Amino acid sequence: MTIQPQVTGSLPTRPAPGYTAVYRFYNAEDVLLYIGICDEPLKRWYNHAVDKPWWPDVARFGVTWFPSRDEALEAERKAILEEKPLHNVVWNGIPYNSSQFPMQHLYRLTRERLGDRIFSLRDLVDELGIPPGSAYAESRRLREKGLFQFVGKMKGRSGRAAAHYRALPLEGEVGR
Structure with a gap:
């Protein structure tokens, strides 16, 4: 079982201490799969790879860094509300378990x-x-x-x- 899909883009690195990332995953047809937030994208993505059934569909990603977690949380919320990723639960009107x-x-x-x-x-x-x-x-x-x-x-x-x-x-x- 392959955990790591082939993705395009350079690997994300934090620009400075305290910055938080908002990331997006897309499939091969450029459909937005998921928007998330984290301090260390590679560690977080490994968790997704282990427990998310949609992970094998990820073909590329995008990362935007914010100087504070609060700014990143607000950007994530707005992005989910506006962009409607397929697999987000919170802010997308989907009940969560x-x-x-x-x-x-x-x-x-x-x-x-x-x-x-x-x-x-x-x-x-x-x-x-x-x-x-x-x-x-x-x-x-x-x-x-x-x-x-x-x-x-x-x-x-x-x-x-x-x-x-x-x-x-x-x-x-x-x-x-």
């Missing part, structure tokens, strides 16, 4: 659905439909950014002690 959870939107969804409530990673899995490994990895990134705060270990529904967190409001946001 747990294997397609939009991890870059975890903070916003957590604030919207859980507000100031203290939660465990199991709560994120159960209430937001996030795959367990993804919940762990993304919550770690959000803790490092100061958006999720560790509040302590407490007994969860299983009766075992589990780490619990709070999604901190952004500056100027009123608690919920």
Whole structure:
């Protein structure tokens, strides 16, 4: 099984620290398959190659770099809404399942659905439909950014002690 398709274009390299890429995948007929966002395209694309059924259709890619993740997220959202790639789920009006959870939107969804409530990673899995490994990895990134705060270990529904967190409001946001 070949994971890497034959693609055209030079390999993407980050122009400077802190830049985030918005990438597009096209098939051989130049149909837009997918738009994504990441800091390290080759690592992210490897993940797509392993778990996306459409990956063998990728014939070429395009990459645009943005100076901040927030700018890239907004560009990705607008591009998906306007360009309607075949396999995007979020912003394309297609319901997602747990294997397609939009991890870059975890903070916003957590604030919207859980507000100031203290939660465990199991709560994120159960209430937001996030795959367990993804919940762990993304919550770690959000803790490092100061958006999720560790509040302590407490007994969860299983009766075992589990780490619990709070999604901190952004500056100027009123608690919920």
